[in-house]
Amino acid sequence: MSDATQHATQNNIIHTIAADMDAVNTVIRAKLQSEVSLVSQIAEYIISAGGKRIRPVLVLLVANAYSYRGTAHHELAAVVEFIHTATLLHDDVVDESSLRRGRATANALFGNAASVLVGDFLYSRAFQMMVGLNNMRVMQILSDATNVIAEGEVLQLLNMHDPDVSQERYLQVIRSKTAKLFEAAAELGALISGASDAQVAAAGEYGRSLGTAFQLIDDVLDYAGDAAEIGKNVGDDLREGKPTLPLIYLMENGTEEQRQLVRACIEQGDEQHFDTILAAVTSSGALDYTRRQAETAAKRASDAIADLPDSIYKQSLLQLARFAVDRNH
Numbered sequence: 558m559s560d561a562t563q564h565a566t567q568n569n570i571i572h573t574i575a576a577d578m579d580a581v582n583t584v585i586r587a588k589l590q591s592e593v594s595l596v597s598q599i600a601e602y603i604i605s606a607g608g609k610r611i612r613p614v615l616v617l618l619v620a621n622a623y624s625y626r627g628t629a630h631h632e633l634a635a636v637v638e639f640i641h642t643a644t645l646l647h648d649d650v651v652d653e654s655s656l657r658r659g660r661a662t663a664n665a666l667f668g669n670a671a672s673v674l675v676g677d678f679l680y681s682r683a684f685q686m687m688v689g690l691n692n693m694r695v696m697q698i699l700s701d702a703t704n705v706i707a708e709g710e711v712l713q714l715l716n717m718h719d720p721d722v723s724q725e726r727y728l729q730v731i732r733s734k735t736a737k738l739f740e741a742a743a744e745l746g747a748l749i750s751g752a753s754d755a756q757v758a759a760a761g762e763y764g765r766s767l768g769t770a771f772q773l774i775d776d777v778l779d780y781a782g783d784a785a786e787i788g789k790n791v792g793d794d795l796r797e798g799k800p801t802l803p804l805i806y807l808m809e810n811g812t813e814e815q816r817q818l819v820r821a822c823i824e825q826g827d828e829q830h831f832d833t834i835l836a837a838v839t840s841s842g843a844l845d846y847t848r849r850q851a852e853t854a855a856k857r858a859s860d861a862i863a864d865l866p867d868s869i870y871k872q873s874l875l876q877l878a879r880f881a882v883d884r885n886h
Contacts, residue, residue: 566880567609570873574617577631581613584635588682599663599675603642606660611771611877612637612742618877619746619760622862622870629749632686636699637742639683644706644738646676651714652797694748702741709733718798720820724805731772732765739768759861763874766858770881773851776801777844778885780835795834798826802850804834806843815841851882
């Protein structure tokens with residue numbers, strides 16, 4: 558998918574819910590306010606960095622697909638974005654990242670302590686907003702998701718510098734750390750629309766599979782992307798000693814020499830052999846394999862909403878599943 562096509566797809570999806578997104582941004586701005594200026598400053602810095610806003614978009618698209626009429630989806634979309642932003646703040650500190658979305662990370666600019674504490678502010682603000690909606694099922698979905706994400710973060714920490722991580726163990730990290738919030742976002746959109754339990758579960762399956770596809774393509778782009786396009790440093794995963802799916806596949810299917818090199822690089826967080834590793838993951842078919850897994854996940858997402866009545870919102874959800882695997886940033 559060319560850059561122009563990607564931007565057109567994103568714009569098309571956003572255009573479908575443009576008024577809703579404006580309302581969400583208004584909520585976000587209002588809820589970021591704090592008497593402590595540094596809190597507002599850092600939170601604003603992160604939120605204004607943009608990004609694809611996929612998770613709030615999911616809440617809005619699913620709610621509209623079920624003909625929701627009200628404003629609670631704006632609050633929920635903002636809540637989901639706050640939870641996601643909090644995880645980014647904490648993630649970048651843990652990973653010692655210096656670049657995200659093409660800009661310096663908050664921890665690089667403001668320091669680790671401020672980043673962690675503002676992440677805590679965003680989590681707690683999200684829960685204040687949840688309580689305001691006075692819906693116990695909403696609370697359950699979001700509190701469960703937040704807990705699972707935290708477990709996923711710890712699981713990823715345990716996997717760092719461990720060259721013996723299996724595909725299943727790695728996919729468990731993706732399901733917990735990334736896909737869970739996608740799942741929650743889609744479930745919330747269905748739930749507040751009065752959808753049946755089966756429909757809420759189907760929306761959750763769509764979100765979970767979409768999130769998996771997005772993360773797997775991110776794994777590919779960490780080796781085959783362009784730093785200016787993906788907005789972070791190519792090779793970050795290797796530098797951080799993260800055994801992602803392309804590396805796991807290479808260790809399972811590469812030559813003995815390749816296996817030993819990958820093991821050493823993961824154990825030491827060594828990116829000086831990045832070009833050699835990149836050549837190996839490309840020639841071994843590891844990137845193609847990871848992309849195929851992403852395509853399978855994206856198809857699972859599309860299949861999950863097959864029974865959804867046809868509408869521009871359903872079409873946007875199907876477009877989003879295709880975009881997840883066809884993008885190059």
